[in-house]
Amino acid sequence: MTRCRFWRLDRHPEGNTDFARFLSLQEEDCAPLADGEVRIATEWLSMDAGTRMWMSPRTDGYQPPLPLGSKMVGLVLGRVIESADAGYPVGALVRGFGQWADVATVVPALTGLEVVDETVADPRQHFGALGMNAWTAYVGVKEVASVKPGEWLVVSAAAGATGSLACQVGRNLGAKVVGIAGGADKCRYLTEEVGVDMAIDYRNEDVDARLAEVPGGVNAFFDNVGGPILDAVLGNMAHYGRVAVCGMVAGYDTDAPMPGPAKFDQVLMRRLRIEGFFIPDFLHRGAEFMPQLREWLDAGKLAVRFDETAGLENVLTAYERMLTGKNIGKVVVKL
Amino acid sequence: MTRCRFWRLDRHPEGNTDFARFLSLQEEDCAPLADGEVRIATEWLSMDAGTRMWMSPRTDGYQPPLPLGSKMVGLVLGRVIESADAGYPVGALVRGFGQWADVATVVPALTGLEVVDETVADPRQHFGALGMNAWTAYVGVKEVASVKPGEWLVVSAAAGATGSLACQVGRNLGAKVVGIAGGADKCRYLTEEVGVDMAIDYRNEDVDARLAEVPGGVNAFFDNVGGPILDAVLGNMAHYGRVAVCGMVAGYDTDAPMPGPAKFDQVLMRRLRIEGFFIPDFLHRGAEFMPQLREWLDAGKLAVRFDETAGLENVLTAYERMLTGKNIGKVVVKL
Known part of the structure; x- marks a missing residue:
């Protein structure tokens, strides 16, 4: 037995x-x-x-x-x-x-x-690099957030498993990438290993003010956390920006729903698209993403x-x- | 002069x-x-x-x-x-x-x-039927909310100019339509002239409870108002539902931003898509929609x-x- x-x-x-x-x-x-x-x-x-x-x-x-x-x-x-x-x-x-x-x-x-x-x-x-976090990063950045070369992509929880892959998928697709994470160590990791163009330490920096530096506004946001960071990004989106909602970690530890984003009106003002997606929905599509992910892994482009x-x-x-x-x-x- | x-x-x-x-x-x-x-x-x-x-x-x-x-x-x-x-x-x-x-x-x-x-x-x-309200209704229902035959479409401010056209575009595309409006007169107008499948009087009915009657949940929402009605609809969406944000009348009379939707977490839980769009963006596409709208108008299908x-x-x-x-x-x- x-x-x-x-x-x-x-x-x-x-x-x-x-x-x-x-x-x-x-x-x-x-x-x-x-x-x-x-x-x-x-x-x-x-x-x-x-x-x-x-x-x-x-x-x-x-x-x-x-x-x-x-x-x-x-x-x-x-x-x-x-x-x-x-x-x-x-x-x-x-x-x-x-x-x-x-x-x-x-x-x-x-x-x-x-x-x-x-x-x-x-x-x-x-x-x-070949798992669900990577499929999620790939689908979220490429399909949900529709990131195009030359655009600015912001990723929250960027030093986490999905976030660090989302940053690299964005960069591999030709976008400029801003990673948001908590603490100097994580920001150093983002800059030195993940290869972002800008790292924002939300514990020690004014996220809103740093995002205002993005030229032309944020075109796409891969969001793992929701809450105040989502508010800050919504206030700095470019017109026709896209938000891929991958997670709401900010609300997972409470049984009560989180309040809605304070700048939700920007959805109308700037004609934004906000779309939720969910890792297990992409289980059946893993094989489809695998060749590209394996190629990037073997080429050292998905650390x-x-x-x-x-x-x-x-x-x-x-x-x-x-x-x-x-x-x-x-x-x-x-x- | x-x-x-x-x-x-x-x-x-x-x-x-x-x-x-x-x-x-x-x-x-x-x-x-x-x-x-x-x-x-x-x-x-x-x-x-x-x-x-x-x-x-x-x-x-x-x-x-x-x-x-x-x-x-x-x-x-x-x-x-x-x-x-x-x-x-x-x-x-x-x-x-x-x-x-x-x-x-x-x-x-x-x-x-x-x-x-x-x-x-x-x-x-x-x-x-041939103006910007109609183009807005058409784009919002067909492209932004991606309404498909047999789905359930909810429209807020449904007795208004854009709303009443959105209801009819939805019906003409084969959807079942729920119109939300304030007062018995407007609901009678929706049922008798606009031709909705269900009318909800938000002044005298519990919108949340009525929406819970929609079999399988709401697939698409054409929203003109935001605020508490958006909250009620978000709580009754089907998985992969779409919200076309056409207006936020609930917030137009104040210079302060409205609070975000209370049930925003449903974006993730039910993998919803929320997208803002704006009438003047469709000025240049009017000619493209005109043949369909004119055909419906002449056939008595856009009252x-x-x-x-x-x-x-x-x-x-x-x-x-x-x-x-x-x-x-x-x-x-x-x-």
Whole structure:
């Protein structure tokens, strides 16, 4: 009988810290595999802000809240150890939505499970330059924000996993890029490793005043946070500017909805387009983006810094680092 | 020497009533016509909510505020009486942005002046089914809100000039239509003349509860008002819904920006698209929409009710009727 250690959601968390009050590490015997299921020995876990919403009792979110008592859900990378789906043979390296667990049991069609390319030297890149953060960056910058060469793109949470990739996708598509992040270390990372044209430290600088320096105004905004930073960008958009709403981290730690953007009237005044999009919607399009992302990765044009933690027992610490912005780059946990 | 009677903007108005405190009727000799100018004997004036912004001192609006002491600007229909532009010969019936005046002097290229089709039986239709409100309705419903057959379209200020046309464009394109308006008379007009599938009286009904009746949620929203009605619709959108922001009448009477939509987080949760657009941006595309609009008009599929006032001296009364929603249909002034 396979044993499984996993994080269980016991109560709905408040805030973005002290998750140990709300989740507990449990162990159980795995149930026999049902028809169509696949069992994975997890090697890596991806920490993603979007999963915070699943812990909330809000019913108007992306999807129904995770019932209390469930295994916490997240992206996993690992090897198939038992399979009732011929498309995912034992031994295959796979990635998809599983559980915060050393053994994840999934229904491939419901969780976007994919067999990944074993020729990629660093398997963490399946959560990095070739993963959902990268697809999100690519779709958000190219399709939702419709960034064109020579335009000015602003990215919030720019030192995070998705943000740092969005900056680089923008630059690779010929845009000028402004990255907004908190603290001097992150801004140095943006300037020196990510390669932005301007870095704004929202903790120590007046974001509104710095954005006013953008010549002609901001053409596109890839927004991960919402709240006051969205307000500042809306006040500095060019006419016909586009906002791709990828996340609203500013509101994830509260069950109450955030107030709407203070400068919403600019939508009319400057004929802006604001569009929400959501990583899991692009699961099925990953293969389409892969050749371009792989080419950029191999050419050194998609640099990803990993923020790595070891051990299933340390998942909550890694998750908190990511949610509170202590990380630079992509937060992963090695099991 | 041609004399000209006109409304002069003396002070920035507050609110949407008592405009006589802020504008005055003046008379002067017209200056000799400059190169490229055209002089028009105005026969009809169109009253449009969008012009309220020009009276405001806000510099972050659609365009710079109208300087105090200027002639108030608005859409006019009339005959050319003097011309220094060969494209607009004396005697031609023309429409474009002119002044609230019995004689309007314009530079055609700057004001979207067009020679209109004299075969249209009712000249008011150049402000109605064939005018900018209709182009706005058509672009907003078809292009910005991307309404498809079988979808549910909601229109606010639905008994107004643009709103009633947006309802009919939606219906003509095969959508189900919900019109929101204030009062039983307007709702009867929507049901009996405009032909909506559901009318909601926001003064006497719970808009949120009524919208919850829409099967599957609202796919598209043509919004003229913003504010609490936008909040109610955002809470009842289907996934991948589109909001075409045509106006924010709820905020026009104040110089302070409106608060952002309370349910803005639904942009992310339901992957919505919100896009602002603006009538004058479509001046140059009028000809493109005209065949379809003319066909619908001739087939009785674009019914316009006119709310008519006579005399230049009564312009402010007509304007207030329109801004405060006392009108049903298109407000025009006959000179």
